Amino acid sequence: MEIQEIIRRFVQYLWIILSYFYINGRRKPKIVPVSVNYHFTRKCNYSCGFCFHTAKTSYVAPMGDIRPALRILKEKGMKKINLSGGEPFLYPELLGEICKYCKKDLKLESVSIVTNGSKVKESFFRKYGKFVDIIAVSVDSFNEETNIKIGRGAGNHLRQLNLVSKWCESYNIKFKLNTVVNRFNHSEDMSQNIAVLNSFRWKCFQVLPVDTENIGGTAIRNCSEFLISNEEFRQFCKRHQHLSCFVPESNILMKSSYIILDEYLRFLSKGNVYKESTSILLARDVDSLLQSTDFEHNMFVERGGVYDWSKDSSCNTLAENLKW
Numbered sequence: 001m002e003i004q005e006i007i008r009r010f011v012q013y014l015w016i017i018l019s020y021f022y023i024n025g026r027r028k029p030k031i032v033p034v035s036v037n038y039h040f041t042r043k044c045n046y047s048c049g050f051c052f053h054t055a056k057t058s059y060v061a062p063m064g065d066i067r068p069a070l071r072i073l074k075e076k077g078m079k080k081i082n083l084s085g086g087e088p089f090l091y092p093e094l095l096g097e098i099c100k101y102c103k104k105d106l107k108l109e110s111v112s113i114v115t116n117g118s119k120v121k122e123s124f125f126r127k128y129g130k131f132v133d134i135i136a137v138s139v140d141s142f143n144e145e146t147n148i149k150i151g152r153g154a155g156n157h158l159r160q161l162n163l164v165s166k167w168c169e170s171y172n173i174k175f176k177l178n179t180v181v182n183r184f185n186h187s188e189d190m191s192q193n194i195a196v197l198n199s200f201r202w203k204c205f206q207v208l209p210v211d212t213e214n215i216g217g218t219a220i221r222n223c224s225e226f227l228i229s230n231e232e233f234r235q236f237c238k239r240h241q242h243l244s245c246f247v248p249e250s251n252i253l254m255k256s257s258y259i260i261l262d263e264y265l266r267f268l269s270k271g272n273v274y275k276e277s278t279s280i281l282l283a284r285d286v287d288s289l290l291q292s293t294d295f296e297h298n299m300f301v302e303r304g305g306v307y308d309w310s311k312d313s314s315c316n317t318l319a320e321n322l323k324w
Contacts, residue, residue, distance in 0.1 A: 029297065031259070031290040032077035035305055038261045039268075040066070040098070041086040046116050047151035048140075050182055050223040052210040052270065053086065059263050063097060069265045069280050070098075070106060076286060080110035080309055089119035096128035103131040110309035112136065114178060117160045118153060122167055129171035133311045136176035136203070137164050141185045142193040149184050150226075165197050174311055175199050177245075181236050182207040182226040189239055194246075201307065202245040206233040208254055210270045247304050257299035259290070269294040 042055045061069075070081070081102050088095045095113065102108045112134035120135075141147050144155045168175035177199045179190070194202055207226045209215040214223040230250065237248045260268040262276070267289055269275040277289045300306075 030287065031293070031295055031297070033073050033259045033290060034077055035080040035082065035300070036073055036078050036259045036261055037082045037084055038070075038098075039084050039086065040094075040263055041088065041091060042263055043090055044085055044087040044116070045090065045118060046087065046153060048180075049151050049221055050180055050207045050214055050226040051221060052208055052213045052223075053084075053262075054213055054220040055086065056220065057263065060091060060094065061263060061265055063094070063101075065265060065281060066098060067101060067105075069261075070102060072280055072286055073261075074106045074108065076290070078106075079108060080112065081108055082112040082114060084114040087116055087119060088113055089115050089124070092119070092121070092124050096124060096131070099128050099131040109312075110134065112176075112309070114138070115164075116152065116157075117164045118157070120160070120164050120167070125167050125171040125173070129173060132173050133309060134174040134176050135164065135168055136178050136201075137161055138178045138180070140180055140182070141188060142190055143188070146184050146188070150182070161197075165199075172311060174201075174309075177202045179204045180207050181205065181228065181233055183228055184226070186228050186232045186236050191240055191243060194240070194243055199245055201247060202240075202243065203247050203249060204237065204240070205249045205254060206230075206251050208251050208270075210274060212274045213270070249303050253299055253303040255299075256294045256296045257303045257305060259293065259295050267293050 039053050041060050042053060043058055044051070044055060070078075083095060083098060099111050099113070102111045110133045111131060113132060114136045115138070117137040138152070139157070139161055140150050140152055142158060144153075144158060147153055147157045148155060165175050175197070177194065177197065179185075179202065181204055207223060207228060209223055209227065212218050214221045233248075233250060237246075240246050255270070260270065261280075262268050265279045265281055267277040267280070275292075275294075277283070277292060280286050280289060283289050
């Protein structure tokens with residue numbers, strides 16, 4: 001064989017090998033669903049104009065479907081679940097049973113609930129409080145007139161907020177606050193009120209437009225009047241950054257840093273393109289469903305997705321172990 005042919009084949013094989021490593025090096029790393037947001041209902045008693053998980057349907061999966069779906073996610077690496085909506089406390093017994101199953105049977109490190117607070121009752125804490133690590137209440141303003149403009153209640157939101165805060169303290173549940181920074185509240189200084197509530201974590205989101213949910217021709221809501229610029233969000237953050245509980249989250253961080261499970265037990269992608277997977281109960285390969293989402297682990301870590309999320313101190317070694 002001539003030397004030229006040997007060199008040609010060598011170069012050809014070298015190119016194939018290098019191409020293989022280049023392509024595989026660019027492949028999306030395997031997704032482990034460490035933290036999952038389960039929006040098990042879309043129904044809500046509030047009408048927040050910027051909501052990006054709107055009431056397209058009233059469907060709620062039965063526990064007979066919820067249990068095996070969540071067990072699959074546990075087997076795939078889920079350690080924390082965040083139960084949301086809609087408003088989860090429209091179904092207090094189902095919500096409580098999900099919390100109990102996740103904590104008692106699946107032994108998850110953290111069970112968290114996001115609520116507007118309006119339907120929370122102390123009886124829930126007495127019955128299910130031991131199965132809940134965190135309750136996060138949405139508060140977008142400390143002016144009730146502003147809350148009404150946003151669609152968050154009819155004027156008694158702050159009273160209920162304070163009640164939930166006290167119940168969390170009484171029943172050893174971590175109290176968290178969530179705020180959507182938007183056109184109606186971005187100039188507000190909430191520092192004093194946040195300090196008084198003494199939450200361990202205050203998440204502040206820049207209002208996020210999601211096609212088919214709160215913007216676009218097929219959307220139920222139109223969040224256009226709520227949108228703010230990146231600079232307006234930055235100024236809000238600057239005003240509150242001295243608070244130790246303050247955790248800001250811009251649109252860039254929010255879009256691809258969540259694993260979202262909807263009411264039909266499907267993964268949702270709400271980034272640049274809205275996308276629904278098939279139900280994880282119908283899928284042959286849940287890993288492939290996860291890979292098809294827009295979730296990025298590095299964005300999850302960057303937004304502060306790993307934190308002290310269990311009320312049991314023995315579970316709080318996770319933060320260091322997950323920064324891979």
